[in-house]
Amino acid sequence: MVKKRNQEKTGTLFLSGNEAVARGAWECGVHFAAAYPGTPSTEIMEEIGEHYPEITAQWAPNEKVAVEVVAGAGFAGARVLSAMKHVGLNVAADPLFTLSYIGATGGTVVVSADDPGMHSSQNEQDNRLMGRAAKLAILEPSDSQEALDFTREAFRISEEFDTPVLLRMTTRVCHSKSLVRVSPRTEVPVKGYVKDIAKRVPIPANSRRMHSRVEARLARLSEWGADSPLNRMEMGDTSLGIITSGISYQYVREVCPGASVLKLGLTNPLPWKLIEDFIGRVSRVMVVEEGEPYLEESIRSRFLVDAPGKELIPIEGELNPELVRKAVSPDSVAAPFYGETDLPGRPPSLCPGCPHRGAFHTLASMKYSSTGDIGCYTLGLMPPYKALETTVCMGAAIGVLSGLEKALGREGMPKLVAAIGESTFIHSGITGLIDMVYNGNTGTVMIMDNSLTAMTGGQQNPSTGRNLRGEPAPMLDIEQVVRACGVKRVRVVDPHDLKLMKQVLKEETGVPELSVIIARRSCIMAYKPLRKTVSVHDPAKCVHCKACLRLGCPAISWNREDNVPVVSEMQCWPNCNLCVQVCPVGALSKDLEGVV
Amino acid sequence: MERTTNVILCGTGGQGILLASEVLCAAAIKSGFDVKKSEVHGMAQRGGSVSSHVRFGKKVHSVLVEAGTADMILALEKMEGLRWTHYLSPRGRLVSADIRINPMTVNTGDAEYPDVDQMVTAKGIPCTEVPVLSIARRLDNFKVMNVALLGAASSLIPDISPDAWEAAIAERVPGKTLEVNMEAFRQGRAVPHQEVKA
Numbered sequence: 001m002v003k004k005r006n007q008e009k010t011g012t013l014f015l016s017g018n019e020a021v022a023r024g025a026w027e028c029g030v031h032f033a034a035a036y037p038g039t040p041s042t043e044i045m046e047e048i049g050e051h052y053p054e055i056t057a058q059w060a061p062n063e064k065v066a067v068e069v070v071a072g073a074g075f076a077g078a079r080v081l082s083a084m085k086h087v088g089l090n091v092a093a094d095p096l097f098t099l100s101y102i103g104a105t106g107g108t109v110v111v112s113a114d115d116p117g118m119h120s121s122q123n124e125q126d127n128r129l130m131g132r133a134a135k136l137a138i139l140e141p142s143d144s145q146e147a148l149d150f151t152r153e154a155f156r157i158s159e160e161f162d163t164p165v166l167l168r169m170t171t172r173v174c175h176s177k178s179l180v181r182v183s184p185r186t187e188v189p190v191k192g193y194v195k196d197i198a199k200r201v202p203i204p205a206n207s208r209r210m211h212s213r214v215e216a217r218l219a220r221l222s223e224w225g226a227d228s229p230l231n232r233m234e235m236g237d238t239s240l241g242i243i244t245s246g247i248s249y250q251y252v253r254e255v256c257p258g259a260s261v262l263k264l265g266l267t268n269p270l271p272w273k274l275i276e277d278f279i280g281r282v283s284r285v286m287v288v289e290e291g292e293p294y295l296e297e298s299i300r301s302r303f304l305v306d307a308p309g310k311e312l313i314p315i316e317g318e319l320n321p322e323l324v325r326k327a328v329s330p331d332s333v334a335a336p337f338y339g340e341t342d343l344p345g346r347p348p349s350l351c352p353g354c355p356h357r358g359a360f361h362t363l364a365s366m367k368y369s370s371t372g373d374i375g376c377y378t379l380g381l382m383p384p385y386k387a388l389e390t391t392v393c394m395g396a397a398i399g400v401l402s403g404l405e406k407a408l409g410r411e412g413m414p415k416l417v418a419a420i421g422e423s424t425f426i427h428s429g430i431t432g433l434i435d436m437v438y439n440g441n442t443g444t445v446m447i448m449d450n451s452l453t454a455m456t457g458g459q460q461n462p463s464t465g466r467n468l469r470g471e472p473a474p475m476l477d478i479e480q481v482v483r484a485c486g487v488k489r490v491r492v493v494d495p496h497d498l499k500l501m502k503q504v505l506k507e508e509t510g511v512p513e514l515s516v517i518i519a520r521r522s523c524i525m526a527y528k529p530l531r532k533t534v535s536v537h538d539p540a541k542c543v544h545c546k547a548c549l550r551l552g553c554p555a556i557s558w559n560r561e562d563n564v565p566v567v568s569e570m571q572c573w574p575n576c577n578l579c580v581q582v583c584p585v586g587a588l589s590k591d592l593e594g595v596v
Numbered sequence: 597m598e599r600t601t602n603v604i605l606c607g608t609g610g611q612g613i614l615l616a617s618e619v620l621c622a623a624a625i626k627s628g629f630d631v632k633k634s635e636v637h638g639m640a641q642r643g644g645s646v647s648s649h650v651r652f653g654k655k656v657h658s659v660l661v662e663a664g665t666a667d668m669i670l671a672l673e674k675m676e677g678l679r680w681t682h683y684l685s686p687r688g689r690l691v692s693a694d695i696r697i698n699p700m701t702v703n704t705g706d707a708e709y710p711d712v713d714q715m716v717t718a719k720g721i722p723c724t725e726v727p728v729l730s731i732a733r734r735l736d737n738f739k740v741m742n743v744a745l746l747g748a749a750s751s752l753i754p755d756i757s758p759d760a761w762e763a764a765i766a767e768r769v770p771g772k773t774l775e776v777n778m779e780a781f782r783q784g785r786a787v788p789h790q791e792v793k794a
Contacts, residue, residue: 336664
């Protein structure tokens, strides 16, 4: 499993920000890492799993567990890292906020990968605000070299100042690649566990002392930050001084090469002395930052200086060079030579052969919909299914279904089931199900078990029988878990057996009891089909009913001239015969000729 | 070369855009340039639009190409190429594969696939259509279309030598497919780029 990246001891590699964080962790001797997948953070742990065997690494069931396990290893004096997407930090907030009081025996770094622009997320939260609320040191790299360098520096700060460090990345730093100078790994010993109750048991008497230490730590870090190379002044034309951090720095340098810039790498606590010095050297100050007015509000309130930021730079969405140019160098704005073209969109859709297609097609055919969750199956909201109508956060499908029934009563319930993937169920759906049992709900929960954490690119989870490194691992038996929660009616069905799927859904939604349907079929990313077969269409039999088209399969399109479906040989998935099942006249069949 | 070269590669999920941009970046690195590239993972790859920004030059800051400054749009799908054309500079060129992939909304009859050729001509955009489908058929391999497209682009990028391209391809494609990929590259490179008619 382990590939060659770690054999490159020195030199220059072309790395993504995520790969650079993994490399940085490896170089400075990290012993242990744990994470739950989430775009745009996933590749950090994948990279560690694939390339750096010296680091013990694992997927955790959720981000809270990941941070707790990392905390324990840190208590033993190991260098530890956890990585998650921005909303994952909400799940991990409970241990993290208190870990901030406890401090770091072994260097402790938590990566938050924020997603401005919501390429693959449900909100745009700016986790610098979370880091500040938790009183953590925050570092913001602006490219892959800094992702590596700041990771190393984060461990130094963590151990020197006895603080967990939040390494705050964003999609464009995580998923862009640039050249990175790398070094060999420096081994550091695990310091060992030393019992220290006053340090690690936050009962109020201890916590009050801990809080004092945290405040003193932040004051010391702010002083230290003024001289640290993490923060730097790049002086040029002093008529305008731009204060910036993270990816925004790169856009500023691109569109305004001559300006004076204060580039902040340590953004909590802020290096007040350095900022004051910079403000004094320029005629006018501006703050360029993506997301919330985090730097702007701090600087305005501290120095009572007019430092415009969000009146010029959008608070919503992702920044880009155009937006930064408009704000800092409006005279240089030129309209693009060619205008934009109004074209049909190309939204994502379920893959050909996707197990979820059978489930959503069946729900839609019964005029049922779902309270949904976070994963590929959120796409159940798309036409032609339109079979998903709420999503909140990981695990919420079950709680939302339950709450609807509390407000409306069973008789008043719309035709809804809860739709949740197995990895999401394990992450935080189980407690929702226990709540349903405990508080007397009826209703049907459909666990869409495709035996893979798919949306994030296909990761292992406790139900797949494999660990991060692809080695065999104990397999969580979801059916037993559901029964142990107290659910009496549990059915397991293949969602591509459309007839049975419909019958089971009818039976389970028809009884006034709580039921769980485990719709189990593997994600197409989880295996290679043994046979190479495609669906073929016989136009002579076709009755032009478009039942096949209503599957919403990307492999099936409609030939309007001949009024018949066309199956794309390149896209058709061998182990799927949904179109064969829905065709009422047998015009579609699976071609078994030339079977390999 | 003081100026930064800006390329946008685009297409749909699963077409090999990300590999093509890896090859381009590797070739630019071998030619001694600073290189940055940016792409979006996740939800976008479930059959949706996929794009990758590649920038190389003496020193590159922004990972994103600014609208109106691209030297080239490299499209593996025709409509996706058209979608990005406002990023082209007045000197830029659209290099597009002759491939049409319907979005789901067109499959279901909720939208019309546009007449891309007519729209590109109407906008006066210099365009090279690369017959990647026939190249792929000739070579009996549908996975080399991205490299064939790169071949066509390569003759417009004099700063990257054929040797650098070859080394980059060798580094990035699976060993047993190297020869067929090299042949696809050569056939793509032979595609002529016509001047746009006034």
